Amino acid sequence: MVLQARxxxxxxxxxxxxxxxxxxxxxxxxxxxxxGLVGExxxxxxxxxxxxSRNLPKQFSIGSGNLSFAGQDLVGSSTESLSALLGxxxxxxxxEPLTALNPLMTVARQFVEHLDRIxxxxxxxxxxxxxxxxxxxxxxxDRVLASYPFQLSGGMCQxxxxxxxxxxxxxxxxxxxxxxxLDVSTQATIVQIMRGLQRDHDTALLFITHDLRLAAxxxxxxLVLYAGEVVEHGPARAIATAPQHPxxxxxxxxxxxxxxxxxxxxxxxxxxxxxxxxxxxxxxRFAPRCPAAxxxxxxxxxxxxxxxxxxxxxxPLTDRQQAAAKPALxxxxxxxxxxxxxxxxxxxxxxxxxxxxxxxxxEGPGLHAVRPMxxxxxxxxxxxxxxxSGSGKSTLARLLMGLETPTSGQIxxxxxxxxxxxxxxxxxxxxxxxxxxxDPQSALNPRRSVEELVTQVMESRMTRLPPEERRQRAKDLLxxxxxxxxxxxxxxxQLSGGQKQRVNIARALCVTPRLLIADEIVSGLDxxxxxxxxxxxxxxxxxxxxxxxxxxxxxxxxxYLCASMIVMRHGKxxxxxxxxxxxxxxxxxxxxxxxxxxxxxxxxxxxxxEQASLS
Amino acid sequence: xxxxALQLLIRRALLAVPILLCVSALVFLVLRLLPADPIAMxxxxxxxxxxxxxxxxxxxxxxxxxxxxxxxLGKLLQGDFGGSIFFRRPVMELVAKALPATLELxxxxxxxxxxxxxxxxxAMFMTRGRWGEQVLDGxxxxxxxxxxxxxxxxxxxxxxxxLPLFPFIGRLAPDLTLPVPLTxxxxxxxxxxxxxxxxxxxxxxxxxxxxxxxxxxxxxxMRVLRSSLLETIHEDYVTQARLRGVSESRIVIRHAFPxxxxxxxxxxxxxxxxxxxxxxxVEMIFxxxxxxxxxxxxxxxxxxxxxxxxxxxxxxxxxxxxxxxDVVYLAVNPRLRLKGRPA
Numbered sequence: 001m002v003l004q005a006r007x008x009x010x011x012x013x014x015x016x017x018x019x020x021x022x023x024x025x026x027x028x029x030x031x032x033x034x035x036g037l038v039g040e041x042x043x044x045x046x047x048x049x050x051x052x053s054r055n056l057p058k059q060f061s062i063g064s065g066n067l068s069f070a071g072q073d074l075v076g077s078s079t080e081s082l083s084a085l086l087g088x089x090x091x092x093x094x095x096e097p098l099t100a101l102n103p104l105m106t107v108a109r110q111f112v113e114h115l116d117r118i119x120x121x122x123x124x125x126x127x128x129x130x131x132x133x134x135x136x137x138x139x140x141x142d143r144v145l146a147s148y149p150f151q152l153s154g155g156m157c158q159x160x161x162x163x164x165x166x167x168x169x170x171x172x173x174x175x176x177x178x179x180x181x182l183d184v185s186t187q188a189t190i191v192q193i194m195r196g197l198q199r200d201h202d203t204a205l206l207f208i209t210h211d212l213r214l215a216a217x218x219x220x221x222x223l224v225l226y227a228g229e230v231v232e233h234g235p236a237r238a239i240a241t242a243p244q245h246p247x248x249x250x251x252x253x254x255x256x257x258x259x260x261x262x263x264x265x266x267x268x269x270x271x272x273x274x275x276x277x278x279x280x281x282x283x284x285r286f287a288p289r290c291p292a293a294x295x296x297x298x299x300x301x302x303x304x305x306x307x308x309x310x311x312x313x314x315x316p317l318t319d320r321q322q323a324a325a326k327p328a329l330x331x332x333x334x335x336x337x338x339x340x341x342x343x344x345x346x347x348x349x350x351x352x353x354x355x356x357x358x359x360x361x362x363e364g365p366g367l368h369a370v371r372p373m374x375x376x377x378x379x380x381x382x383x384x385x386x387x388x389s390g391s392g393k394s395t396l397a398r399l400l401m402g403l404e405t406p407t408s409g410q411i412x413x414x415x416x417x418x419x420x421x422x423x424x425x426x427x428x429x430x431x432x433x434x435x436x437x438x439d440p441q442s443a444l445n446p447r448r449s450v451e452e453l454v455t456q457v458m459e460s461r462m463t464r465l466p467p468e469e470r471r472q473r474a475k476d477l478l479x480x481x482x483x484x485x486x487x488x489x490x491x492x493x494q495l496s497g498g499q500k501q502r503v504n505i506a507r508a509l510c511v512t513p514r515l516l517i518a519d520e521i522v523s524g525l526d527x528x529x530x531x532x533x534x535x536x537x538x539x540x541x542x543x544x545x546x547x548x549x550x551x552x553x554x555x556x557x558x559x560y561l562c563a564s565m566i567v568m569r570h571g572k573x574x575x576x577x578x579x580x581x582x583x584x585x586x587x588x589x590x591x592x593x594x595x596x597x598x599x600x601x602x603x604x605x606x607x608x609x610e611q612a613s614l615s
Numbered sequence: 616x617x618x619x620a621l622q623l624l625i626r627r628a629l630l631a632v633p634i635l636l637c638v639s640a641l642v643f644l645v646l647r648l649l650p651a652d653p654i655a656m657x658x659x660x661x662x663x664x665x666x667x668x669x670x671x672x673x674x675x676x677x678x679x680x681x682x683x684x685x686x687x688l689g690k691l692l693q694g695d696f697g698g699s700i701f702f703r704r705p706v707m708e709l710v711a712k713a714l715p716a717t718l719e720l721x722x723x724x725x726x727x728x729x730x731x732x733x734x735x736x737x738a739m740f741m742t743r744g745r746w747g748e749q750v751l752d753g754x755x756x757x758x759x760x761x762x763x764x765x766x767x768x769x770x771x772x773x774x775x776x777x778l779p780l781f782p783f784i785g786r787l788a789p790d791l792t793l794p795v796p797l798t799x800x801x802x803x804x805x806x807x808x809x810x811x812x813x814x815x816x817x818x819x820x821x822x823x824x825x826x827x828x829x830x831x832x833x834x835x836x837m838r839v840l841r842s843s844l845l846e847t848i849h850e851d852y853v854t855q856a857r858l859r860g861v862s863e864s865r866i867v868i869r870h871a872f873p874x875x876x877x878x879x880x881x882x883x884x885x886x887x888x889x890x891x892x893x894x895x896x897v898e899m900i901f902x903x904x905x906x907x908x909x910x911x912x913x914x915x916x917x918x919x920x921x922x923x924x925x926x927x928x929x930x931x932x933x934x935x936x937x938x939x940x941d942v943v944y945l946a947v948n949p950r951l952r953l954k955g956r957p958a
Contacts, residue, residue, distance in 0.1 A: 117861060
């Protein structure tokens with residue numbers, strides 16, 4: 001076995017209490033195999049990588065059990081013998097490729113540093129580097145080697161990091177969310193490259209991800225973690241096609257599918273507690289959110305039991321709730337061509353001039369961020385805007401909100417043409433349109449209470465409202481966005497990620513806008529919370545006939561939510577129309593490639609495809 | 616790189632023109648508004664009103680303010696700072712003697728400050744969380760709490776008088792003379808004339824004032840470097856280097872320090888300006904014949920042409936230091952030199 005964990009427990013000392021942040025984890029990883037660690041943020045999946053590299057946060061320690069690499073104890077060994085392993089026998093591929101390379105050093109210098117470290121003779125190094133970079137499909141190694149990290153795209157940086165990781169032909173590679181920060185098409189390429197190298201060099205791969213569907217395609221075996229515990233462990237295919245633990249099932253069901261009939265996503269209540277909350281979880285840690293929980297679940301810790309050989313589940317009730325109620329069919333509101341048009345964009349475009357240098361000369365060409373495009377959004381219509389980074393989708397949002405001045409074209413709201421930037425048009429825009437920002441963490445002022453945050457927009461109105469009225473409005477908004485009224489006096493730091501995003505949405509609803517602009521509002525959320533937010537948006541549509549421009553890189557989410565969609569690439573609309581039609585029969589080569597790049601729900605469909613590259 | 620640096624310097628030089636014009640006008644105006652009468656300070660006792668008037672006319676002080684300013688500016692552009700009213704010598708001659716002395720002193724003070732600041736910052740970082748950091752942190756507070764002129768006096772007291780280790784008056788021991796003044800930079804001159812005894816004396820005389828100036832910038836550099844090291848050590852690329860088994864000392868020196876040094880570098884540019892201001896009092900305390908001392912003499916005697924000239928030179932020096940820091944920044948930060956990834 002390359003990597004073996006036996007009853008590994010990691011504890012955190014918090015005041016006088018010890019909290020097990022990872023409890024009783026056992027697994028073994030053989031050469032040439034891929035083990036997936038799947039779970040939501042805070043489930044403890046990254047903790048195992050940190051135990052290997054002995055990079056645990058302060059106050060964290062190994063409580064009991066052990067972890068060994070090729071028979072060598074990783075927990076008890078000396079720091080020197082561990083350092084000798086790192087980079088040489090055990091390598092790591094990071095989550096954020098753009099920040100994982102030193103910005104002041106060229107790729108070559110960082111690669112040389114590593115080759116020196118693993119003992120490659122200086123005169124062999126140039127050849128080794130060129131070969132390693134060609135293996136990760138960087139076809140111009142000399143140019144890449146001479147570049148600084150900021151001159152390379154995220155995908156290229158990740159390939160460089162993979163090339164460095166595999167340079168020593170390590171026995172084990174730990175990849176922690178290696179594709180999360182990348183575009184779909186890049187994700188497919190990266191997975192392909194990593195799997196290829198891993199097979200060629202008989203490397204064992206520990207693949208850490210929040211994406212169960214991706215893990216099902218990449219891994220041989222999967223370990224599902226919830227609140228620091230393994231809830232299910234078995235062959236990847238079995239876990240993905242026939243999950244047994246209620247949590248795995250919920251995780252799988254909460255992820256909208258890129259194909260098949262559309263059903264309302266079942267979503268779990270609340271969210272996984274933070275580390276400090278683990279202490280109060282007696283019994284099964286999933287019990288408070290479990291749809292099938294019984295009184296005994298709250299008091300007794302269930303054991304991890306093999307149901308079939310090689311497949312273990314930490315739940316005694318697996319057979320009990322097989323027949324979960326089929327979720328109701330989703331009412332996909334067609335874009336009713338009779339309902340009134342809220343927003344109409346004609347010939348809308350944005351061209352960013354190149355910056356001029358001191359002598360008035362342009363430095364390089366400008367950027368066509370959005371090329372002329374037309375579209376309408378009707379009352380109660382959800383329009384999805386899909387594209388990869390650099391496609392111009394965020395610039396489009398800024399144009400609609402009036403944060404950028406269009407280079408050409410017009411926007412009309414409720415039949416009024418916004419042809420000049422006057423106080424009147426600005427007021428109309430703010431009354432009709434509201435923006436929900438991507439990252440609630442930075443969009444919510446940490447020094448304001450929930451009440452102030454959701455009713456913030458009332459402060460700028462000319463009419464001063466009595467405080468009771470404002471409080472009542474805040475309560476209504478919380479109620480409408482599914483937040484408990486107890487939260488009204490809390491501050492953002494006291495809210496969970498999902499709650500923050502709800503506050504963020506509630507705030508946009510305060511002026512009762514006709515249309516919301518949402519830029520990647522679920523991309524930072526865990527799947528179970530994502531499902532809650534998506535359902536919330538659908539409920540708002542039903543209740544308020546609100547329209548939505550939903551910008552996302554995730555095709556499945558757009559399919560779930562939006563009746564019509566726009567596919568953008570390099571600022572240009574390549575395809576536009578009813579979502580159903582585009583999914584059934586994509587016309588443009590780029591749309592087809594985009595579909596092919598996303599991991600399919602059907603495991604018999606081989607993924608990643610052979611030609612994964614879109615560029 | 617060379618082209619970019621040149622472009623940057625040209626840009627800086629062009630920007631310097633309006634700045635210097637403003638400063639010169641401001642200094643000129645303020646000095647004329649003060650109830651200062653340079654002639655009264657320099658006429659011998661018993662001079663008549665006629666003598667007084669004649670002197671006023673000979674210095675052009677009877678003309679209107681704009682006229683005076685334009686005449687001064689016109690001469691300035693020809694490289695003529697005019698004549699000192701008090702010393703009765705061309706201002707250019709006075710400045711030419713004092714400027715190398717100050718440049719030499721500031722250069723050494725700067726070097727000392729950067730060395731102390733960077734090594735202290737690194738030491739504070741390496742001893743983080745232990746008593747060493749507490750001691751260093753305390754010492755930066757003490758260094759910052761005491762102004763540099765007071766440091767000058769303390770240094771004289773302890774290292775000049777109580778423990779007579781260093782001389783503290785002038786630039787050179789009185790019994791030594793320089794064979795030929797070549798450049799005015801005594802370190803350079805004594806080295807060129809191959810006189811070790813001279814060089815030693817020059818350096819010993821500069822030690823205390825340079826140290827007093829260094830104390831003005833070192834503690835801030837230490838603190839900024841320490842805190843940016845604390846930030847960079849948590850950057851992804853540092854973690855990633857650690858995961859490749861790179862040794863801790865190499866991580867600090869090769870990965871964390873160069874990145875953490877960038878904010879420190881911009882601080883050095885700002886502090887450089889303050890250091891020139893610091894020379895005024897420090898030079899006076901050490902009777903060091905530089906620009907600062909010249910300035911004090913000039914102010915005491917209401918010697919307007921000298922005050923104007925020295926103020927303008929200080930301004931040029933501050934702009935120059937900032938331009939140099941900008942060029943260094945350009946050299947060490949590739950992001951300023953090269954284009955980023957294609958959008």
